[in-house]
Amino acid sequence: MGMNVLTFFEASPDEADAPTVDDLQAVTEDVWLALVGEDEVLVPRMVPPGTPFDATGVWSSSVTVSGGWAGVVTVELDEGVAQQLSARMLALPEGEPVADGDIADAVGELVNMVGGNVKSLMPGPSVLSLPAVAAGRAAFASDVAEVCRLDLAWRGAPVRICIHVPA
Structure with missing residues (x-):
């Protein structure tokens, strides 16, 4: 399924215990495959560093890992992606409306699966928080620094x- 070159930030040497972008890419591919199947791949998007997430309507979610390793994993999805992914996960007929509560559950499950896999790669023992999900852009605390990022597209979004x- 392999994704090619992606826009990313790599950990600096003093953050060597952070996951690499290759780790995040592998985890994301595995989770996406489990959720949507082999016929629906994520493709890389070229986005300049520091660019805010560029969707009009957004669903975002995050989980916090704490313990032997500390970090926050976030997922931001175009609203259409969130709706289509939720419908796919719930096996709803194509075009059937998806309730906001179902979208929140699906987006939360996505970040939970990615976060759990990231946690398993890092020194432990660690615990994973419950997912926080919002209709809107993710907000980041001022005391954290981004160490890697994947900018992707699914069905063009x-x-x-x-x-x-x-930090």
């Missing part, structure tokens, strides 16, 4: 997955 660690 933007998807962003990031890892932040304490």
